[in-house]
Amino acid sequence: MADINIPLSPIHTAPWGAIRTGLKEPARPVFEQVLRDALAGVELGAYDERMVVWLSGWDVPTVATVASLLYRVRALGYEEPEEGRG
Template sequence: MLHSRANDPISEDPLNSAPFGYSPESLQREALYAELNNAGVELGTYDRLIVDWIARWDYPTVATIASLIRRTAHTPK
């Protein structure tokens, strides 16, 4: 998962199938924290433990969770 929007694999649109690809755990963790930060989510110690755990999951699952966070953060209130 990259931070450059041009190469950004995190979908801003609803997903109709599993994202395809691979990303190492370190980049998945980085992407999750970036999306949570961009969404303005304040994290506690246990929150960080769970994010670190989720970052070890398979790429399609992590990319979907990151996409959900991104889309939620951009949803008008």
């Protein structure tokens, strides 16, 4: 079973210990779930889904930092984006 501790404050060094998987546990499905948890409630399109899968192939610091950013932005509050923004 994975041990997951995503930082919820600014990160100043690579968070290598944020996600620890068991010796026989493949990391990619755990990383994908970490990202999906951070995106809970967000409607995803087909390309969004591809990007979540792609990002889950990166290393612990990358996945943990992306998840941390998503959680921290979410903590600021949600506003419906203006059409065409981005």
